[in-house]
Amino acid sequence: MKKFYIKTFGCQMNVNDSEKIAGILRDLGYEKAGSPEEADVIIVNTCSVRAKPDNKAYSFIGNLKRIKKEKPDTIIAVGGCVPQKEKKSILRFEHVDLVFGTFNFMKIDELIERARKERVVEVLNSKIREEDRVPLIDSYLENVCVAYVTVQRGCNRFCTYCIVPFTRGRERSVKPELVVQEVKRLAERGVKEVHLLGQNVDFYNYEGTDLADLLYMVSEVEGIERIRFTTSHPCGFSRKIVEAMRDIEKVCPYVHLPPQSGSNRILEKMNRGYTKEEYIEKVMMLKEEVPEVALSGDFIVGFPTETVEDFEETLSLVETCVFDQGFVFEYSPRPFTKASTFKDDVPKEEKNRRLQELQNLLKTQAEEKNRKRLGKVEEVLVEGWSPKGKELSGRTRDNKLVVFDGDESLIGEFVDIEITETSPFFLKGKVLERVESILARKG
Ligand code: SF4
Structure with missing residues (x-):
């Protein structure tokens, strides 16, 4: 029996794409290999959001040269966000047989067959609606009870530091009936918890059906007992969504709502579309309607021109909102983005100092919140x-x-x-x- 090995870098969306690739290969009779050495097909699903996963993927791909030399029939495929934006950066690895973009994974079976005869490079850049593009594919689930369902892809917002609009294309939502159909199939396979995924899931909108409506529809599926959704954008996070969270028993009280910064000047430079005050107002509304809610967020420190005063605004936002979990990243310029033309002027040591300080504050908040659970x-x-x-x-x-x-x-x-x-x-x-x-x- 043929075997596949998939290495995934990056976000849950990439994980879900990899699960679908694995689902296609399983339906073709492949089984999962325990290591790249055992596989007939090796797929690397890349991420280009930050420099770190990007570099890790390059080094992983480079190391596959040895396997290709020892087993020349092994197909080595690289897909996802990196080739979607920069094919050349992958093509320089001569041992890679197949290069595909974020829109091409659903044709992976055909692409692999072609790659057995010649090097294949297929990177589509399409604006076709999601349902025309992604047929219902059963995921290969590692986890028996929890599954991801991608409901929205792409982004129209163009934050100045972010490469996603260039790698994932414009915002598109999956037809609600297709989402429900996929959730039903997962429930039949024993899944009890679904995570509705979107680049900005709260902007989900299919011909007037919004995320709150979708949550009601998904909550009707028998067998599903928990529903989560991620990632939310502060601009799209509406009272209607909060009320759906409050009123639908199955929707879990957890929101990942990245503020990125607490300084209005930096938020504007990032093109985030909201102010610190507006962010806090949304969090307060959420905590009032869903008091048991847990909040998490992403933060960037050391964005170009960020001063100590700007950073203190971020600390004050965190002190006001109180997070259960936070992910802090030092700013690194990404190619093609507007911010990459800004001078990266915060010294590395200062970025690191801010990262440590913010992480310590977030850790203290999480520690205090968790301590209250003792004995419960x-x-x-x-x-x-x-x-x-x-x-x-x-x-x-x-x-x-x-x-x-x-x-x-x-x-x-x-x-x-x-x-x-x-x-x-x-x-x-x-x-x-x-x-x-x-x-x-x-x-
Ligand atoms: S909202 Fe901003 S950070 Fe999020 S995916 Fe879109 S451009 Fe990137």
Whole structure:
């Protein structure tokens, strides 16, 4: 039997594209290889949002030369955001047989067949609607109970630092009926929690059906007990979405709402489209309507011209909003973006100092929030073994990672867990009981 190996860099959207590529290959009779050395087809799904994953992908691709030399029949394919924008940067690797863009993965079977005979480069740049382009493809799921469903792709906003509008094209939403159909198929396969994914998911709009409407539609699917959505953009995050979160039992109280900066001057330079005050207002509305909500966000420090005073505005936004989790990145210029023409004038050491300070604040907030969970009983959906493989892990409704002792039979089940230990990044606990269905219990 032929084997495939996929290496994915970047966001959940890339992970979901890779799951679909794996789904296509599985339907063709391939099975998953444990390592690139064992595979007949190696696929690298790249990310170009930041310099780090970009460089990691290049080094991974470079290392595949050895395998190609030892097993010349192995097909090496590179797809995703990097070739979508810069084919040349991949073509220089002579051992790569197939180069494809973000719009081409659904034809991976045909592309691989062609690549057996000649080098293939296929990078489409199309504005065709999503449903004409992505047929319903069953994903190859690593996780038995949690699945991603991409509902919106692309972005029209052109933040000055971001390459996504150049690699993922303009914003397009998937027809709601197709989303529901995909969620039903996942539920039939035992999935209990779905994550609706979009570059800016809260701008989801298909001929007037918006994200709140979609949440109601997806919540009707039997077997699905939890719904999450990500990533939200502060401009698209509306009262209607917040009310849907408040009113639909299945929608989990967790929002990833990246502020990026707390300085109005920097937000304008980033072309984010909102002010610090508007961001805070949305968070306050959310916390008022959904008091149990957990909030996470992304931050960029050291954006061109960012002063200490600008950075302090970011710290003050964080102090006001109080986050459960935050991801901080030092600014790095990306090719083709407007910000890459700005002078990258914040010294590396100062960027790093700001990163540390912001991370420390976020860590303290997370620590304090998590400490309040000590002794409480949490509903957890058990997703699998923790990375060290000795304990099980799962998530609460508000997306807190919980690890605990237990056996394999609990994977895919809901359990009540008493929290016995906390840290800024995860909770530890012990299983009290297995719960048949969270919704059935709530009547
Ligand atoms: S909203 Fe801005 S950061 Fe987000 S994908 Fe679009 S351009 Fe990039």
